[in-house]
Amino acid sequence: MKRTTETRISLLPLLMPAVTGVSPPNENLVITNPNRPWWERYQPISYKICSRSGNEEQFKDMVKRCNNVGVRIYVDAVVNHMCGAAGGSGTHSTCGSYFNAGNRDFPAVPYSGWDFNDGKCHTGSGEIESYNDIYQVRDCRLSSLLDLALEKDYVRSKVAEYMNHLIDIGVAGFRIDAAKHMWPGDIKAFLDKLHDLNTQWFSAGTRPFIYQEVIDLGGEPIKGSEYFGNGRVTEFKYGAKLGTVLRKWDGEKMAYLKNWGEGWGFVPSDRALVFVDNHDNQRGHGAGGASILTFWDARLYKMAVGFMLAHPYGLTRVMSSFRWPRYFENGKDVNDWYGPPSNADGSTKAVTINADTTCGNDWVCEHRWRQIRNMVIFRNVVDGEPFSNWWDNGSNQVAFGRGNKGFIIFNNDDWNMNVYVQTGLPAGTYCDVISGQKEDNRCTGKQVYVSGDGKANFQINTDAEDPFIAIHVDAKL
Numbered sequence: 001m002k003r004t005t006e007t008r009i010s011l012l013p014l015l016m017p018a019v020t021g022v023s024p025p026n027e028n029l030v031i032t033n034p035n036r037p038w039w040e041r042y043q044p045i046s047y048k049i050c051s052r053s054g055n056e057e058q059f060k061d062m063v064k065r066c067n068n069v070g071v072r073i074y075v076d077a078v079v080n081h082m083c084g085a086a087g088g089s090g091t092h093s094t095c096g097s098y099f100n101a102g103n104r105d106f107p108a109v110p111y112s113g114w115d116f117n118d119g120k121c122h123t124g125s126g127e128i129e130s131y132n133d134i135y136q137v138r139d140c141r142l143s144s145l146l147d148l149a150l151e152k153d154y155v156r157s158k159v160a161e162y163m164n165h166l167i168d169i170g171v172a173g174f175r176i177d178a179a180k181h182m183w184p185g186d187i188k189a190f191l192d193k194l195h196d197l198n199t200q201w202f203s204a205g206t207r208p209f210i211y212q213e214v215i216d217l218g219g220e221p222i223k224g225s226e227y228f229g230n231g232r233v234t235e236f237k238y239g240a241k242l243g244t245v246l247r248k249w250d251g252e253k254m255a256y257l258k259n260w261g262e263g264w265g266f267v268p269s270d271r272a273l274v275f276v277d278n279h280d281n282q283r284g285h286g287a288g289g290a291s292i293l294t295f296w297d298a299r300l301y302k303m304a305v306g307f308m309l310a311h312p313y314g315l316t317r318v319m320s321s322f323r324w325p326r327y328f329e330n331g332k333d334v335n336d337w338y339g340p341p342s343n344a345d346g347s348t349k350a351v352t353i354n355a356d357t358t359c360g361n362d363w364v365c366e367h368r369w370r371q372i373r374n375m376v377i378f379r380n381v382v383d384g385e386p387f388s389n390w391w392d393n394g395s396n397q398v399a400f401g402r403g404n405k406g407f408i409i410f411n412n413d414d415w416n417m418n419v420y421v422q423t424g425l426p427a428g429t430y431c432d433v434i435s436g437q438k439e440d441n442r443c444t445g446k447q448v449y450v451s452g453d454g455k456a457n458f459q460i461n462t463d464a465e466d467p468f469i470a471i472h473v474d475a476k477l
């Protein structure tokens with residue numbers, strides 16, 4: 001499968017075997033200072049499918065081949081704005097379309113001055129100056145990005161035309177970038193214009209899946225709940241809190257996760273899109289702060305992703321990243337702008353696959369890590385089963401099950417664990433899917449014996465490579 005430069009994998013276990021989220025595929029500003037940052041893709045020039053990841057033919061080919069094997073594609077839709085006000089004029093765009101940011105002229109759409117919110121924003125700078133003013137947040141420029149006038153039917157129609165083009169090609173839905181910076185009613189207006197999904201792969205009448213990027217950590221007047229009518233919303237508290245708990249900061253401990261979910265002040269489960277990290281906060285952009293766990297903290301990261309995938313709350317998204325030369329100066333990563341692994345001519349390096357199934361060329365491919373991949377399978381196996389058999393030691397040793405289908409147990413304490421707990425599973429020998437998995441009716445890693453009463457003994461040393469164990473009924477010998 002051809003991969004885009006920054007791929008994000010999300011999981012919709014109910015609906016389908018695998019789901020892939022891709023970076024904005026439309027034409028964007030080419031930025032050379034710094035040299036081709038990843039974030040240039042959030043500065044649209046037109047809605048032509050033509051980016052560093054490939055052209056329209058290549059995109060269509062990817063969508064088709066993925067759909068044919070049950071992998072759904074979700075597109076990151078950047079429709080709140082075009083490029084930055086200082087983007088200049090010329091043809092320095094990924095498809096060579098002419099534009100003039102100063103004149104608000106984007107003839108390849110076309111958009112002109114009338115289609116932007118310059119007149120509607122009332123801050124002196126034209127920028128969002130305060131997140132406490134909901135009008136600024138929606139009508140002014142986010143980081144100088146030219147703010148589209150989505151109250152206009154013309155603009156709504158152009159946005160819908162772009163998204164419908166993608167739907168007709170076969171994509172399954174969208175991440176709505178910067179949704180907090182658009183009025184919920186304006187988003188509804190362009191969503192209402194969208195086609196049903198392509199019947200070559202989806203049943204007639206299937207609507208696109210929608211989730212909106214709304215950063216609501218509390219403390220601002222705009223709430224994620226304002227957007228529930230349009231689809232799911234990103235729950236940024238999830239990764240920020242889970243990172244704090246696993247790092248044991250602020251007096252947090254895993255025992256407190258007993259009422260994880262709405263009990264922690266998160267949005268309702270059926271409205272939440274959850275993740276441990278995303279493309280912004282894994283490198284200090286966006287929101288979440290220092291507690292966010294990423295592949296750089298691999299041991300805690302695997303535990304966090306394992307916990308997320310085992311827990312019933314929310315619709316889960318798994319991150320898939322590239323490595324960059326991270327370098328901190330005064331607490332800030334000065335290389336946070338680094339684009340994907342690329343060749344001298346600027347083209348993106350292929351995602352090569354190593355003999356051990358991991359990726360090469362600096363692609364991290366967290367979704368291929370055994371522990372994460374196997375927990376995705378766990379999530380599919382336990383889908384629909386209730387949260388059950390919670391156990392904790394009052395500290396950082398916790399366990400829970402999903403009905404009689406799966407069970408997971410963690411030791412994040414500084415001492416060894418040796419416990420005999422109720423799993424809720426049928427008697428038998430199970431393969432731990434963290435240290436290994438079931439292959440040819442044997443376990444490549446640890447084995448767990450569940451007795452007739454559903455109980456099992458678990459031993460996890462504090463220095464274990466991965467201090468957690470997960471078992472499920474599809475990994476029973």
Ligand code: AAO
Nearest residue numbers: 039040042043084143144178215217280285286287288289
């Ligand atoms: C780049 C340059 C800019 C330049 C611009 C135009 O970096 O200096 O002005 O080009 O030339 C990405 C990059 C940006 C990049 C942009 C365009 O991250 O660096 O700008 O592409 O190339 C806000 C938005 C949210 C947004 C996030 C980054 O609400 O929508 O900023 N995320 C999306 C994408 C992201 C992309 C864009 C949007 C733009 O995921 O990749 O930008 O398309 C508060 C607010 C949040 C706000 C953050 C950051 O968060 O609540 O809404 O996110 O601030 O500004 C605590 C608080 C928390 C607070 C946080 C940070 O945690 O609890 O609420 O602190 O202060």
